[in-house]
Amino acid sequence: MSALVVGEVVAERSVHLTREALVRYAGASGDFNPIHYRDDVAAAVGLPGVLAHGMLTMGIAVGTLAEALGDTGRIVEYGVRFTRPVVVDPEAGADLHVSAKVGAVDGETARVDLTVTHAETTVLGKAQVRVRLS
């Protein structure tokens, strides 16, 4: 990532999520909100199904950049809005696609815009990573 060019896609990947992945994230993160593993609780609070943790989606999104950055310590700021839920079907799971594109470059940092889609829908809003250039 030596010469960052605005508009350039610097990283891309697809990740398949299963219910197992949600349980694994619950355990690793300590977020045991039952809407992420219990269909009955998700239905009772009016959700279309069991949802992936927003923080799991946020983590997967930024992880896409790691190889291109070399050192994730170059990240100085990372923010997202959770705009659409990712429903994880018990059998089919859910597929996330992440694309990282350079949005702006100034003297010391670059802004990388992450586009995360699930079933043709963008699920994160204003997902932006500010990275040091060196």
Place this chain on the structure above:
Amino acid sequence: MNPELVGRVFPPTAPYLVGREKVREFARAVFADAPQHSDPEAARALGYDDVVAPPTFAMVVQDLTLQQLLGEPGSGIELSRLVHAEQRFRYSRPIVAGDELVATLTVTGIRSLGGNAMITSDAEIMDATGAHVVTAISVLLAGEAGA
């Protein structure tokens, strides 16, 4: 939701010691397969003392502060009706295994929004020397119980 919580600074959390296996476990859970998250040699090659936590690992420490908020008497927040609306991290440096971290939560805003409360908060995460590591900023939407 008690609007008097705005401006409240909670007591610092008990020190959280970042373990190497915890970083590996978290990295696996977020599909963070870059070697510096699991291999101490790869992390040392980048100048770190031990494995480097993925960027969103700060949430694990921030979560301790959100437990303080949820545990506040009369907060009226029910976990299953809590929606994470926005999240932001501002880093001075990445979290590394061996760090002992303390987080201090400040509630910066509460707004009523059609039966929901929108709660914004900052968690300042510092290391054992008192140096800033990362600030975690959350916007949560809390449905009122029974609403």
